[in-house]
Amino acid sequence: MSRAATGAEGGCLCGAIRYRAAGAPEGAGYCHCNSCRRQTGAPLAAFVVFAAAQVEWITGERARYESSPGVFRAFCRDCGSSLSFEARYGDRDLVELHISSLDDPEAFPPNEHTHYRERISWLHIADDLPKFPGSMG
Template sequence: MQEGGCHCGAVRYRIEGEPARAGLCHCTDCRRHTGAPVVGWAIYRQEQVETTGELSTYASSEHGRRQFCPGCGTSLFYLNDVIFAGLIDVQIATLDDPDAVQPIEQIQLAESIGWARTMQELPAFDRFPPDV
């Protein structure tokens, strides 16, 4: 079982079982909704996910529905009854233990930010660069 929630704690969720798949999405829609260059998603059957707290729903496309906390704005879920009927995408980073779900693929690379494909080549620091 996995648990997670929003930044302020008003929305919590619990997931029973394993995801059908998990990946990193580079699409423009995900990027603009989250403000992140890449978004990690794990897809589950809707009956696997139980939520508590109030969710707001935003129609981000003709068939896509994004659910988020109305208090802090944390993006949590994505639903699409045309592409993912009966399924729900959960943002991996909102899990209490995001390391528990391992992405197995990257999708929508056709829409990726150019530099997102080479992020692993940038200098990396455990916290801040020493000259900050």
């Protein structure tokens, strides 16, 4: 992390769903995969990664779509906001919060690109962050 931000709060556009994440995240990055793009309607997604136990869903009940076995994409049923990508890696449950759903998205600048080979060609990225063709390198 390029900054020492810890803890975060956020929620959906209509305010029905709010969450809080405690402690330091495990990382933050962009994802260019087709599934993230389609689910968000955006040309790429940006996530900050926490262990599931660090994340508390404060109000509302998120809907979850299982986009592949064991992989869930959470959203607000009322306003449609994308909230998180939730999956188990090995024996660890992670919640990747969409950085744009945070109250302070400035707090967690992404530090890598994943699934870069799936990016939209008209999207020009001028940063010097690591760019992995698939998932994390």
